[in-house]
Amino acid sequence: MADNKQRSFLSIRLKNYRQYYGDSGKISLAPQDGKLINIIQGENGEGKSNILNAMNYCLYQEEPHFKSQYSGMPIVNIRAINDAADGDEVEMIVELELGNEEIKYKIARKITFFKNKLIKQVDTEGRETISVTRIGNLGSFPTGVNPTAKNSFQWSTGKDWKTEVNMEHHIHKLLPPKLKSFFFLDGEFLDEIASTFKGVKKGVDELSQLNLVYITIADIKKMVTTYERQSKGTDTETDTYLNEKQNHENWLESKNLKGETVYDKENPGLKMEEGGSVWYHPKSGKPREESKKKELDFLKQKIHEIDEQLQKNNSSVSQEWSINLAKIEKLLPKKYESLEELKSNKIKYLVQEGPFVYLRESVTFASNLIDKKRKVGQLPVKQNEIFVKDLLEAEKCICGTDLHDEKARQNIIDWQKNSSKDSKLDACVEIGVEFRNKLKNFKKDFSVLDKFRSDIINLQEEIDNYEDDKKELIAKLKGIDEIKVKELFSEKTAKEELRDETLVELAEIKTDIKSHERERNTCEVDYNRAMKNNSKLKGVADKLELLQKLHKTFNIVRHNVTKKFQDSLGENTEAYFKKLVWKETTFSDVVLQEDYSLKVLNDGYDVTHDLSSGERLVLALSFIAAVRQISGYKFPLVIDTPIGKISETPKTNLGKFYPKYLADTQLTLLVTGSEYESNIVGVKDNPENHSVRKLIKESVNVEYKLNYNEKKKQTTFGDYT
Amino acid sequence: MSFSSAGFEIGFPDVAYDADQQTTFQDLIKDDGNSIFAGLTMADVFIYAMALGVKHNTPKPLTKRIPYMPPEAFSENMRWLMRSVAILDSEDLEIFIDHSKVVKIAETFANGGMQYLLKMINERVSGEDIESIFETALRKEIKNS
Numbered sequence: 001m002a003d004n005k006q007r008s009f010l011s012i013r014l015k016n017y018r019q020y021y022g023d024s025g026k027i028s029l030a031p032q033d034g035k036l037i038n039i040i041q042g043e044n045g046e047g048k049s050n051i052l053n054a055m056n057y058c059l060y061q062e063e064p065h066f067k068s069q070y071s072g073m074p075i076v077n078i079r080a081i082n083d084a085a086d087g088d089e090v091e092m093i094v095e096l097e098l099g100n101e102e103i104k105y106k107i108a109r110k111i112t113f114f115k116n117k118l119i120k121q122v123d124t125e126g127r128e129t130i131s132v133t134r135i136g137n138l139g140s141f142p143t144g145v146n147p148t149a150k151n152s153f154q155w156s157t158g159k160d161w162k163t164e165v166n167m168e169h170h171i172h173k174l175l176p177p178k179l180k181s182f183f184f185l186d187g188e189f190l191d192e193i194a195s196t197f198k199g200v201k202k203g204v205d206e207l208s209q210l211n212l213v214y215i216t217i218a219d220i221k222k223m224v225t226t227y228e229r230q231s232k233g234t235d236t237e238t239d240t241y242l243n244e245k246q247n248h249e250n251w252l253e254s255k256n257l258k259g260e261t262v263y264d265k266e267n268p269g270l271k272m273e274e275g276g277s278v279w280y281h282p283k284s285g286k287p288r289e290e291s292k293k294k295e296l297d298f299l300k301q302k303i304h305e306i307d308e309q310l311q312k313n314n315s316s317v318s319q320e321w322s323i324n325l326a327k328i329e330k331l332l333p334k335k336y337e338s339l340e341e342l343k344s345n346k347i348k349y350l351v352q353e354g355p356f357v358y359l360r361e362s363v364t365f366a367s368n369l370i371d372k373k374r375k376v377g378q379l380p381v382k383q384n385e386i387f388v389k390d391l392l393e394a395e396k397c398i399c400g401t402d403l404h405d406e407k408a409r410q411n412i413i414d415w416q417k418n419s420s421k422d423s424k425l426d427a428c429v430e431i432g433v434e435f436r437n438k439l440k441n442f443k444k445d446f447s448v449l450d451k452f453r454s455d456i457i458n459l460q461e462e463i464d465n466y467e468d469d470k471k472e473l474i475a476k477l478k479g480i481d482e483i484k485v486k487e488l489f490s491e492k493t494a495k496e497e498l499r500d501e502t503l504v505e506l507a508e509i510k511t512d513i514k515s516h517e518r519e520r521n522t523c524e525v526d527y528n529r530a531m532k533n534n535s536k537l538k539g540v541a542d543k544l545e546l547l548q549k550l551h552k553t554f555n556i557v558r559h560n561v562t563k564k565f566q567d568s569l570g571e572n573t574e575a576y577f578k579k580l581v582w583k584e585t586t587f588s589d590v591v592l593q594e595d596y597s598l599k600v601l602n603d604g605y606d607v608t609h610d611l612s613s614g615e616r617l618v619l620a621l622s623f624i625a626a627v628r629q630i631s632g633y634k635f636p637l638v639i640d641t642p643i644g645k646i647s648e649t650p651k652t653n654l655g656k657f658y659p660k661y662l663a664d665t666q667l668t669l670l671v672t673g674s675e676y677e678s679n680i681v682g683v684k685d686n687p688e689n690h691s692v693r694k695l696i697k698e699s700v701n702v703e704y705k706l707n708y709n710e711k712k713k714q715t716t717f718g719d720y721t
Numbered sequence: 722m723s724f725s726s727a728g729f730e731i732g733f734p735d736v737a738y739d740a741d742q743q744t745t746f747q748d749l750i751k752d753d754g755n756s757i758f759a760g761l762t763m764a765d766v767f768i769y770a771m772a773l774g775v776k777h778n779t780p781k782p783l784t785k786r787i788p789y790m791p792p793e794a795f796s797e798n799m800r801w802l803m804r805s806v807a808i809l810d811s812e813d814l815e816i817f818i819d820h821s822k823v824v825k826i827a828e829t830f831a832n833g834g835m836q837y838l839l840k841m842i843n844e845r846v847s848g849e850d851i852e853s854i855f856e857t858a859l860r861k862e863i864k865n866s
Contacts, residue, residue, distance in 0.1 A: 343852075347757055350855045351765050355772035357862050359802055362775055362809035369814050435805070449856060449863075514760065515752050 005100045006634040008666035015093035016080040018050045021714035035701035038668040042706030047715040048670035058094045061137040065186045075139030084115045106154040113147040175635045178206045182627050186640035213558045220551045227544045241527035248520035254282035289509045299499040306492045325473040346452040370432030576622035636666035652686040655695030733820045735788035739832050757851050764794040767831050774834025781833035803827040
């Protein structure tokens, strides 16, 4: 039942799901006349997000776009429960049809239960509520009822429907759950993508099939461990090296001898969520580095939020001070990073170029000797390109033949081409040329050192100036007698201290990791050598060495595939983003980093945090479009409140370009009236002030309006008027 | 530098330090901030010591060879520097085809040059940057050359 065509939602049916009371019947979403945009318009709280939830529930039994006002409410419509008498059956249905002209899929989740006496309780604010209980992944139900689920997955290529037993398996083939966040989107998730990129890595690993490489690497590692175990107990030397190697590996992975993760139980991590529980960083190695990086991102985000609040709260002068301070604080870590890099490059230069300077005499001697031998014909110059080039340039052969003559020149060239290629000494001439070039540029070495020195001094001076400015601005801002500003500053200072401590710790962890990795590798070399010297372990040693090489190779593959995938994803995201916001702004680059976070650069400076919420949304949408393009999954896209936050220009661009980018993809937009119908004013490319509705009119297939009845607490689908 | 002598390096042997120098080599590449070679490789230490051995012309035979550094630890550039030392020492161009002889000569110069390398590292005044010692020495060498 495989097909390779783009799929669309054909219909949705909701019966007694959340605020959808009664049976909606099949609400058609099927594309007609090639039009692929569906609009479902409703105001906040009228059920837009629950359409997204219903789709997710039908496919994955999850409701990820849950709004807080629904917590404590049953998944089944309250009026339907209240209408039923005790002992009556209550039914909830969520059903989706999707597919194309070749194949259709019908997925249904049907839940029934017999109503019993509702258990009432009083909440913390003294209100009387109905007690509900969550039952597995079915959802929340009135306490005491016993729901029964009837789920079905059917497909059809004609009139008859065929039923599949393993429902989840078939749904996952249509769209793996890890990728669903790229297809069912809400404004909040988009905002999250642009700022924290939670969960993106998992999805991208799934897309690039890197999961398979991870599994292979883990399998090879298991085999390595098995062979290492076999080598144990044969001789003390191999055991010692193996133990040392494993100690380093355990440190690097923060594991104990039983393979369990070791946590730093004495120092709890920062609370990243309101009321979140206490958690601890792993004790050592890469897991600690990862965990600390997350904490660092959290701190940076918090500092950024405080900066925004400070800018809102300060008077105009102090606001300028705050802005300047924020700029300096953003710039300083980069400057320190550049200084360290410069110093490290200088050391590398000193170590690597120093020997050449000291060996100038021997290099000159070797170079002269090569030249001398070449000139007197003691080197097998017949196949040497450089020698032939010299002859042609001199226009005279060593035998005296005049090489002005074209035929004589051709003879020399042919002779070189056809001559034997087995001369080892030929490389001598090449090295002679390399040495000569090195010697020719020798004087410049001094200027390189001078440049390093002046660059370091200049950068240090620049940093000192920034530090002075920073101190001055902090002192000025501290003088402002505003309680809130003071509180914010003290909170900011505390967070900055923590951030700096974390940065130092991260640098130390990095060094420690490098050191443990190096010592682990040394132990591995010693271990392999010791095993090879033991005749009983020779066979195991050979196999183990092969597996170690395989492990290294697969890690290189993992690295290369990730890099290639990230590059391609970054380029596509940049292309979309530039098209949507480029004209009016000065962003120069969009970079997808190793941790899949996106950076927007302006002349090399990171301006991601300066993006407006609209621009961030456009960035996230661009990323989603790029992911979808690369993923190859032919699945429709549903977006909740996609354009509410965007300013007029990108809104116009979105309206104009986004349907084109998604070309053959069905797009269902859950919109508010104002974001869909308000006129867009003051945009050059939209002189008639068209609304989004007017801009995308040609591509719209169906338009529905959600009608919410406050009294009946009921939403129904209606025609758009 | 890049050379097109593919396959030419087959048979380049492991490079040794003297048994007496084992700890010195290991200490010099430790990340403790006291050595300019921190985080680099033993091959970097070896080549630097060899260069100083040539400068001071102090080849010193090894009492016991510990062939610990594999050929792949040495870049092409480094291997050609070793060859230039062997050519100078033997005054024979063709010696560079004999990898064992090249390595043996390079090892004796590295062994003899280590004392000068340690002198540079150990004689710094308290608080002085280790790289500034190397930079000053290098500037002096460039000036005199």
